Each structure stands twice: as C-alpha cells, then as structure tokens.
Amino acid sequence: MTDTVAKDTQNISLQELYVSDKQGSDQDGDGTEQNPFKTPLKALIFAGKEPFPTIYVDSQKEGERWAVISKTQMKNVKKLYHREQTKTDTKDQKEAEDAERREKNLEEAKNITIENDTSLPEPKTVKIYQLEPLREQRVKVFGWVHRLRRQGKNLLFIVLRDGTGFLQCVLTDKLCQCYNGLVLSTESTVALYGTVKPVPEGKQVSTDLIETDTEIQSVYMQLQNIPFCIIHCLKCTFLCVVQITPPTLVQTQVEGGSTLFKLDYFGEQAYLTQSSQLYLETCIPALGDTFCIAQSYRAEQSRTRRHLSEYTHIEAECPFMSYEDLLNRLEDLVCDVVDRVLKSPAAALLYDINPDIPEAPERLMTDSINETILLCRFPAEIKSFYMQRCQEDRRLTESVDVLMPNVGEIVGGSMRIWDADELLEGYKREGIDPTPYYWYTDQRKFGSCPHGGYGLGLERFLTWLLNRHHIRDVCLYPRFIQRCRP
Template sequence: MEFEKIKNALKKKEGERTKIRGWIYRKRKSGKIIFVVIRDSTGIIQVIIEKNKVTEKEFADAKKALIESSVEVEGIIHEDERAPGGREIHATAFNVVGFAEEFPITEYQSVEFLLDNRHLWLRSRKMTETMKLKAYMLRFIREWFDENDFWEVTPSVITMNAAEGGATVFSFDYFGQEAYLSQTAQMYLEALIFSLERVWSLTPSFRAEKSRTRRHLIEYWHLEAEEAWVRNEENMKLQEEMISYVCQNIAKKCKEQLEFVGRNPEDLMVIEPPFKRIKYRDAIKILQEKGFDIQWGDDFGAPHERALVEGEDKPIFITNFPVESKAFYMKIAPDGKTVECADMLAPEGYGEIIGGSEREEDIKSMIERLKKEGANIENYEWYFDLRRYGSVPHSGFGLGMERLLCWIAKLEHIRDATPFPRLLRRAYP
C-alpha cells in the first residue's frame, strides 16, 4: 500500500485502510492504549495504538517515542467524535523511522527562545500555514504577471552603485573593490525594459538600517516591476490590479490557511480596483485636521500612516511627494515641487507595502539631485546611458513580500513572514 497525505486519510470512510507518515505532534498514553497525533505537511490526525493490535516491539517503540519522532503508520479509519477532525486511525502497524531527542520547545515559550530555536519552531502549525500563504502569494503574483505580458528576469544582487541612502548599504570586498549588497534591482530592471518592455523580478534586498520595529527586516524579498511606455497613473492601475488579483485568489483558494492565522477571507474578497488616491499635500491637511503636528516636507511615520488608512478597508495611494523627500530617479511633476510617485498603504495600519514612481528621463535633473545626496556620479554613467539611447516614458514599483504577507496573514511582526528572519541583533539560525 502507498503512503498518502493526512489530508486524504481524513476524507476516508469508516473501515477503510490507510498508510501515512509524519512526525509525532502530541502524545498521551494510558497503560494499554496510546494516543498519538501525527503531523505532516497537510494536517494532523490522531492514531490509536492498542497493545493487543500491534506487535510487542511496535507497542514498546510507540511508548518510548518522544514528540517529533518520525513515524510510519498503517491502520483502519474510524469515525469518532472524540478525535480531532472527527476521524482517527486504529493502527495495525507502527514503525518509528527516527526517534527524537527531548524536543526543546514545549507548551510555554518566549519570543526569544522561539527565535533561538527558529529551525525547530518552523514545524509549528502557525508557521507552516504562514509559509504556505507566502507560497500561494508568489504563485498568484506570477500568474498575474504572466497574464499581463511581463517577463520575469534575474538581476544581480551585487552592485557597485550604493544606490539610495548610502549609509544603509552592506559593503564587502569584491576582489579588492568595494561592492554592495543590493537594496533594489530597479536600475537593472530599467535597463531590461528597452528589450523586454515589461519586466519583473523577485530578489533579496538588504538594508543595513538600525531599525528596530515590527515592519523592518534587514533582508527581505523584494518584488519589483518596471514598464516601458507607462506613466504614473497607469503604474498605479497595474499595482491595484495585481494586489486585488492576489487578495481575491488567496481569499478563494486559501480559506483553511487564512482561518488558521485568523484572517477573515471576506476582508480580502473586497479588495478590488480602484484604490483611493490622495495627494501628499491633501494627506498633510487630513493629518493636521486629525491633530497631528506635521507640515509640507515632513515624512510620514507609523502613526501618520495608521491615521491615513483609518476606516479604509482597501489599500490607498499617497501620491506626489515633495521632490526633496524622494529618490533622484523619480520624475519631477509639472508643478516642479513634487514627483510622480505613489506609495501604497495597506489597511489596518500595516503601512507601506508598495513604493512606485514614474522615472526621471532628464539626466541633468538626476545629476543635480544625486549631487545633493553626495553620491558618486561616475557610478551612474551606465544608468544615464539608458536615457541617451532611445529613452521612453517608463514607471515601476517595488513591493515588500513580507509586508504584504503581514497584512494578508494578519501577522503581528514581520519576522514571522519569513522562515529565517535577519534582524538588527539576530542572524542565527
């Protein structure tokens, strides 16, 4: 008989045979009967091992096998209200594949301990379902890009351009030259639109910021897209369509996972275009009316973002930030004071999930702004070339996968959106 997944075993009828394998999730014993709950990637099921139904060795092994021992079980399905899930297996054979040592994680755990034992905590059901949601998100994003004529490309994460900030990049020795870990693939994607027109990529991005919040990772998975012949407004349209596509598919196809992490699928079903657009200067007014001490030119902090999405059940765009507060590559608007950009803020105070903009085509303007930042212009020559050889209007955006997952899976901390979080004081395991 072939092994089957626990999810399938749970669908079988009274009296049918089954054969499963997995890890011991819970165990209780009582003299001549042992209750073992087995876990695999698809779910959990209770197994009953009675002394007179299996061999003496099998019973003795079942008795001494600790939590997380790996096992193979063959038996008969019985419907029983007392079993979690309503069905259980009465074992006719029980084989321990690998005896587990005493598992360090027990019922009481602290955040610190779980982070130290991340490699083991990943076995928890909450982490398992969260990782599945992330995989589904990626699947639906890929589907959406495929259906919208985008090419997936693979830029480098090693770069000589210190890109944005400057102080917040990780540098390392590249055979005698100083090189950096990428903070964004954007400029490389811009180079690729001149042949492929619409491109997207998924790469790790690194930020050496000493941020210590529930929204920041040192290393995160950065989804970026770049589109030729697209201006800021159409760029926003693409973003809201993609986000809506992902949310609705997750809501329809991942009910089990959503329920497990405490997110009502209805919250995601209502996500559909268009998303509200608010100009930066109007956002400032709204915040002032709400009593914040903020004026033109100030950046939004977490409390401001929360206030702006208050009462919204869909994400919103904040557009046209002041030139000074945004990067050199964003196109300056006709008013000369703002740039053609849009930040997408998730509802419920989850903060910025997408930052996008139309790209500047005027080389002089970019040089001016780069100089103000104190950047080394020579490193950008190749980037300026893109404007010299048949430039076109183009736009793009970047999305933090973990931030999107935080919102979708209603996570309290971004570290749980990735299996091995890199945090300010933690890169182990």
C-alpha cells in the same frame, strides 16, 4: 572564611528590613535603607521564616525618616504572609502530585505496545496530495504534527502536514494511551497508518498505527506553506511578464548610501544590493514588462517590529504606463494575490492563523484610518533621485506607498525619470557621482520611454496577511541588527 563572612553579612542584613510605600520597589528592592521594598508583605517573604527581622516603614512624624512598623500592621501582614504560604504550599503539593501522576501514567503507557496488524492490507506509502483517489484504502503517510487536540483519554485529533497538504487524522483507544500517543506534541515527526475516509470538508484518515520521531521544537523547523503559496500566486499575477535574475553584488546605490552593507570586492568597494530596480529598468527595452524575486539588504539601525536587514523583494518595471496606470496596477497586484491565496489549498491554514481576513479582497482601496491606503505624491526632497516629478507641481514626485493597517508600508513605487538631463539633475541634488551609473544614464539617451515600477516586501505583506505582530514571526531565518545567526 568566605562562607563565614557571607553568613554573618546575611544575619546582619536580616536584623532589619526597610519598606517605603513612596520610594520602594518589590521588583528591584533588596530591603536596605537605600533600596527598600514597597510592601511589608514582600519583606516578610524575603525574610522567609519567623522570627522576622525588625521592619522599618515610612515615619509619619515630621523630620523623621523611618519608624518601626506598628504591632497592628505587623499582625495583619503576618496573616497575609501565612495565607500566601498556604497557597504556595498547596500549589507546590498539587504540582508534585500532578508530576507524580504524569510519571505513573507514562510508565504504565510504556507497557502498552502497538503492533502492525498483519490481517490488514499492506499500506501504500503516499503523499497527502495523492490521497483523493485512495478513499477506503489503507495508506501510510509521513509528516509533521501541525495541530493537535486531545478529547478525553480515548480520542486524539491530529492535523498532519507533509509539505504537499494537510490531513485530519483521528486516533482512538490504545493509540492515545500508548507512550508515543501521550508524549506526542506539535512538530513531532510521525508515520501514520490508516484508512482514508471522505468527510464533508477535506480528508480524514482513520488511524490504526502511529510511529513517532524526535520532537522538533526550534522555530526554524516550523515551516509554513503560506510564503511559498504567496510567491506562486505572485508569479501567476506576473503571467506574461519576464522574470530576470539580477546581481546581488553592486557598486551603485538606490535608496541612499547610509543603509548600504559595504564589502571589499577584489580591492574595490562594493555593496549588497538595496534594490534591483536599476537593472530591471535596463531590461525593459528588450523584454518589456520585467520582474524579479530576490533578496535585498538594508543596513538600517532600526529595532522596530517591521524592519529586517535582509528580506525578500518582489520588484517590477513596466514600460509605456502612466501614473494612474501605476496606481491601478498596485491595487490589482495586492487584490489579485490575496484573491488567489484565498482560493489556494493554503487558504485553510491562512484562515486558521488569521480568522479575521475578509472572504474576498476589497477591489477598491479606501483612504481612511485603519484601512489599506495609497499615499501618493511625496515631496522630491525626501525621495530618491530617479523619481519623476509631477507636471502640475514640480515640488512633488509621482510616487506612491501602499500602507497596510498595523504594518505600514508594504509596497513602494513611482514613475521613473526618463529624460537624461533631468536624471543628471537628480544625481546632483543627491550628491551622487554619476560616473558609476553610466550604464543607467545611457538608457535615457537611446530610446527611453515613460515607465514606472514598484517593490513589494514579502515579509511585510505576510505580516499583514497573517495578522502577526512582529515581522520576525513570518521569516524563516530573520536577520536584524546584531543578529546574524543561525
């Protein structure tokens, strides 16, 4: 009974279709008088076959809403319809032929067997970074297919990745024609046997055997070396600076209570840390310059391409420095890290992903549009309670943001208040109860000093360095609003 009603309804609806160039839509329309199509061609495609239903279009007469489409217009639309149908049929036929050809090639490829040549020397299983002294020797290398390029039926180029480096491999003849060679794709797990041969740039292994494993298509398995390289270069930049491990569970705020993730901590309210700055400040009297690389959390209701709820935060606090020292240090930090990365083994991958990056980082940041800039001295009303005010204008703070083109802020820093009375005024201005901050306030009472610090968002830095449109492209497991899996 239900099928009969549905069929009758369909027949009724196809007896007439409405088209309106003024109010219709080919994307959202359904051909009814209330929701017409925009073009007559869409109406015929919707109908599917002849005889076509009556097509109503916008009437040219005053006071009349609809009029039956003219015979001339209907004739022209039918020509377009038959032309489109021919294209569709040709395309479908070609796709079917291509699919049949691929299936045939795959079936034939299954008959090609690749066996280990016992006349060749036994291969030595090594990592890519160990290949330099093994030239002209047969080796076995495990890894993932990072890049893949086919050239005809008898040549296949692979860039292999194993976590220690990258290796260019060349597959020829049967290795390209066998089943594993045909279905091989990026992120496949492989074992390659071959002879290492020197080339003008890098290393290349001439392959004589390939073993493959299941292809891994999920983005969470597409690991890159660049984030780890950045962290290594940052640690090299922080040479002679003490690294500490701050707590993640806190009961104080740094950037404002509205962006805190709250949780129950044995009956008391606690938060996931926004920043480890306060804890770093307590360490500088004993340790001097300190830094940390830790996770920070922001409960911001932001759906932009540069916001994450959890991100890697590189923070540092430095005693006995002036505001000018802070600005110079931020410039040196960005330039030195980029310089180190471009000289590291990961540079080739970096240029592959972002070929527009300069050969060497600029040593002087310019305050011009579409260039890296340092935005300085923000008004006190829009900045946090701990920021030192400018001596020449108490309405401003000794603060700075480093802004990168197409990304925005990647580093935020400031001089910190080191006078106890001024810090208490900061608490009062922001409406913060100073009681939980006793340990932080006490630092200003017992041997404080002028000091400043900054925080760098690793994911935003990578977004700029790799020229990615969205910050999630550089994050292994991104966490953002309404997304907390896998």
